[in-house]
Each structure stands twice: as C-alpha cells, then as structure tokens.
Amino acid sequence: MNESQIQLIVKISETGSFTKAGEELHMTQPAVSRAVAAIESELGTRLIKRSRKNGLVFTDVGERILIIFRNVLSELQKVDELIAAEQGLEIGKVHIGAYPTACTRFIPKIIRTMEEKHPGLEVKLSEGSVDQVKEWLRSKSIDVGIIIPPNKDFDIVPLMKDQLIIVMHSNHPLYQKETISIPDLQGEDILLGRGGYELQIHVLFKDFKLNPKVRFVVDHIDTALSMVQEGLGIIITTKKNILSLPEQVVFRELKPNTFREINIAVPDMKDISQATDVFIQTARTLFTNEDA
Numbered sequence: 001m002n003e004s005q006i007q008l009i010v011k012i013s014e015t016g017s018f019t020k021a022g023e024e025l026h027m028t029q030p031a032v033s034r035a036v037a038a039i040e041s042e043l044g045t046r047l048i049k050r051s052r053k054n055g056l057v058f059t060d061v062g063e064r065i066l067i068i069f070r071n072v073l074s075e076l077q078k079v080d081e082l083i084a085a086e087q088g089l090e091i092g093k094v095h096i097g098a099y100p101t102a103c104t105r106f107i108p109k110i111i112r113t114m115e116e117k118h119p120g121l122e123v124k125l126s127e128g129s130v131d132q133v134k135e136w137l138r139s140k141s142i143d144v145g146i147i148i149p150p151n152k153d154f155d156i157v158p159l160m161k162d163q164l165i166i167v168m169h170s171n172h173p174l175y176q177k178e179t180i181s182i183p184d185l186q187g188e189d190i191l192l193g194r195g196g197y198e199l200q201i202h203v204l205f206k207d208f209k210l211n212p213k214v215r216f217v218v219d220h221i222d223t224a225l226s227m228v229q230e231g232l233g234i235i236i237t238t239k240k241n242i243l244s245l246p247e248q249v250v251f252r253e254l255k256p257n258t259f260r261e262i263n264i265a266v267p268d269m270k271d272i273s274q275a276t277d278v279f280i281q282t283a284r285t286l287f288t289n290e291d292a
Contacts, residue, residue: 001039001043003072003076004025005038005039006069008021008027009039009047009066010066010069010073011025012032012036016055018032018033036048043065045059045061047061047065066139067140070139070140070141071140074140074273077092078273080092085274091120091122092121092275093123094143094273095125095126096123096124096125096126096144096145096279097128097141097142097144098126098127098146099128099130099147100129100220101241102262104243106146106159106283106287110279110286111123111125113286114279114282118278121278126142129194129219130148130197133145133265134147134153134265137154137266137267138153143272143273144272144276144279145265146263146264147262147265148197148260148261148263149199149261150199151265155265155266155267155268156264156265157263157265157266157269157284158263158288159262159263159284159288160287160288161261162239162260163238163239163260164237164253164254164258165237165242165252165253165254166234166235166251167224167234167236167237167251168234168235168249168250169248169249170248170249170250172234175252179252180255181256182204182205182208183210185234187213188233188234189232190213190215190233190234190236191214191215191216191227191235192214192216192236193219193235193237194217198217200260201236204258215232215233221235221241224237225245228249229246229249238260264280264283264284
C-alpha cells in the first residue's frame, strides 16, 4: 500500500463520507469507491460497510487498522518535519481536540500565538465533549487534547486549575451566606453539565456521604445559566467556564477552595510530533501560571 491509499482511508473516517473524502483529496466519488475496493481486496478484508441506521461505518478490524494507518501518517509527517528542519524550514500539522469551554477560553489564543511564531505549522481543531476528546485520543484521531480528569489512559501535561463556584439566582437564600460548602447544597436542585463534568460533582458529594439532587443535565453552560435565571436550580461550575452572568444571576465560591484540573493530554509523550510539542509549549507559556 502507498501513502495516498492510507490517506484516503483516514480521510473517509474523518469525513464519514466517500464523497466528502474525495472532494478533499480531489477525487470523484466513483474513484474513491474503486480505490477502497482495491485496498480491501489487497488486504483481504472489509474495512468499511454501510448501515441504514448509522450510514458509513468501519468494521471492527477496520477500526484497528485505522489506528495503525494514523500512526503511519504521523511517522511520515515526522520525516517531512525532519527534512524541512534540515533545510531551515518549519512545517508540520497538529490536530487539537477540546471541549467547548476550552475552545472558547484557551484555544483561540494558543492558535493565534502559534501562527504568529510558527507560520509554517498547520492547525486543525475538533470540538466535542470531554468524553469525545478522550475517545479521539484513544483512537488517535487527534494529536493532542484538552481534558479534565480522570485521565489515566493518557500522558498528561498540567495546564491549570480552575476554581469551583456555585452559580444561583440573586434571591436564592444561599447567596446570603458568606461561604458555601457541599453540605449546604444537600437537597438543592442542581443543574449538571454533561460530558465529563459529572464525576467530580458526585465525588465531592460522596466525600460528605451525600448525593446531589440533580434536576436537569444539560450540554451547554448558557442553557444552565438561563435555567438559573428562571429559578430552576443552581450550577456547580468553574470561574473560567463563565464569560458573563445574566441579569440577577450571581455566584459564590465553594469552600474550602476546590479546583478542577485542566490538562493537556496525548496518547504517548515519547511519540509526539514537533508541531504537537509547539502546541504544548505555547499553551503552557500562555496559561500555566495564570491564576484560577
């Protein structure tokens, strides 16, 4: 097999479509179909199948081969980077995955700084939930991710800590308290963020042998803030998760001071590309010493 064939299979996995993959690689849809058939014939196994329910999906062996193909392309990229460096040039690609808050608060500044200092680097960004970013890292669909614990499956570089706060309506009785602790929240209607944030909240309550009273689970902080504004509950979130508060919505810090770790994650630190290393160093320079 050659690099173009490997690129085609990986591109199909990224786009979820023969047609879209062909457009990005300047191939017609029939040409993509013929190329895939030739690859599968050469390998002696099906890589891709069509499902009425899920559309185009990879077979089990196809998913495992995808990881190998991504590794091959990553190694070939390192060769290109080495040759370019030998010629005094700087090239490379880094595919970043991050959850929505990170995409809003951190990633734009990191990308702008990288492009100013390293104009030869190409940056790609995928936005998803914390759990999605972790799955992308496991499958090596991305080079580097911004995640929150647990992160035992990856090599981690600490980025920052973000202090937990309680967001509530201004007429909520808890706002009259100077300090709020987890026991104060027993029985309160809690609006919980989905996608990786749930675990820490449950652990905090479990430490006091309590269970949170979760009224709604939501995907977006703006949805939760609107619910708080209508008096439907309170949010346990972090300072950096909030850009601005709606009218009549206020917050108190959780005491004792409690933090959520925000980390940079890669599948294997020993195997990162130059471009990924540039991303990590840029992110740490910009944010590691920033106050929570």
